[in-house]
Amino acid sequence: MSALVAGTVISANYVPSARVLVNSWRRFHPDIAFRVLLVAEEPVCRDAAAAGLDVVRLGDLQIPDLAGMLARYDCLQLVTALKPAILRYLLEQGHEAVVYLDADMLVTGNLTPLLEQVAGHALCLTPHLPCARATVSREKLERSLLLAGLYNAGFVGVANRQESRQFISWWEQRLRTLSRKDKKRGYNYDQRWLDLAPSYVGDTHLVRDPGCNVGHWSIPEITVTRDGDGYRANDGPLRIFHFSGFDPRQPACLSRHGGRRSVNHAGFAPELFAEYAKLLHAAGWEQFIDAPWPWPRPAFWRRWWER
């Protein structure tokens, strides 16, 4: 059993994104497995496995109260709530360390320094803001982060230690019923809970490499430039880019979160977005975008549950 493994959680409409991510991962780390928890029915899982994904099925995970979660959550809530479950499952498989990556990411550089940090600490997180700077535009972002969560939940690294397992089981327990979006009251899916992680896990390590998990929140601290075959983030290599809120139907719009900025004025190389959109299309993005969610719930049900 290899020491390190990567994983993600997706629903059927993210199969192409996951294929793009896994291919970019394999380009740099062909020897490290990338497992994909696919929250979908069996035919979809079989097709995805045939397309080259290393699929984990919901039934493999032994999630307590899975039926309840399927009943009370919509697609996004369930997929975010299952992050701790895949971390737990992969640690139980005997891996020494697990990296979770969101499916809307792209690996653009060698991750060895990052993976060493993951293996060396109980918990690794990427803060949205890595340094102090007082500007007016920053203040707006800072205030939104206080409600959205300070650490980006698109990247979580855990090692197989007592402390990590305790943290994962706490996170899983909270997300069983409280994967909500109600920022004003202190909920933001899985992400807001991570604010408590440094309190609970003594060996929490914050990754300060500017090239790891760059996204729309990194403007204007981090500029991404084209460099030969790859990309650079400030002075170092760009390792992981997070296309949070990016929609290939509108490839000129950076993100549906960060203020609908244009990709041409973000300080990020526009080629990166063009390349990603091309990869998504090649992976069959159009056929999957409307994949139905197999466990729909009436709206009144959700309102009743979250009241």
Next chain:
Amino acid sequence: MDRHRILLDMSRHAAVTIVSKRHLPLARVTAQTFREHNPGTPFYVLLADDEQGLLDPACEPFELLHMEDLGIAELKQFQFQHTEMELSYACTPYAVQCLLRRGFGGVLFLKQETMVLADLSPIWTKLTEHSVLLTPHLLAPPDRPNAARHEIRVLRAGVYNGGVIGFANDREANGFLEWWQGKVFRSCLRDTKLGCHFEQRWLDFVPSLVPRHHLIRDPGVNVGHWNLRERQVQVQEGRVTALGVPCRVFRFSGYQADRPDMVTKYNRHYTVASTGAAAAVFARYQVLLMAAGYTEAKRFPYAYERYDDGVVISARARRACQQANAAQQAGNPFARRRWLGFGRWFQKGGKA
């Protein structure tokens, strides 16, 4: 230039708290108990208020700092924008930096309702190794029914407690303090729906912004109503322990000496009687507060409560001043009857 400025000496430490005149007895008790266990370390109190002849600095158990010592350029605006409680919270980064400028190598901030129960040498040692020291409200998931609800409360109020914070005199800490000052200068409100909780919520950024921070995991530091149920406070022969280790700093956030049956005004169902052995600590604190002149000080006026002509400043006026631009704020906002400046603008129905 601060006339107290002296050469930086990293081995010299100081502690500081902030009160208005009404809460002077809280500062007296904090200072007395601090000095009892940390002889030789100076304890400062910033008066977020004016003396108005109601105290004699020579007779107090602490060194007194005034608002004028903080080096705030728009001091009148700062005093006008905040209510009494908000002002004493908003002064925190200024008071700490004022002492760092005087050459102390490390400054420990203790919020007003605090009793020091043992020597703080472990904290001073940590301050030589790290830039900013913080105490998380919770060190582990709370062991109580409705644990998640308690965690959500903590998430809304801030993950780290603003009652015990240490700062070393280095670039990272000073940089963070200046950033924090920028956040609280205009507004230091409690509006959790917007992510505001006085000065405290901004501390959530410390681990992100200050690489050399350290979270104090000693369960005996910063015991308060938010973690009292988990800390298992015991009192034996006058010695207080929390989870078996010496309790060094006990916090009485929201405790009122004239309502000694209640742990905190923030939770009216939480009674001192239900806290077990900790009740003895509350009783001890209450006696000290009363001896420090609690009843007398409660009647003291607050210097920034009224305009110069004696009219009480409304909360609306304070909020309007926060949101006004520089031109609208011009002049002394306390001078209501001037032809120019904030008073005039506000009286004419000024809206931000």
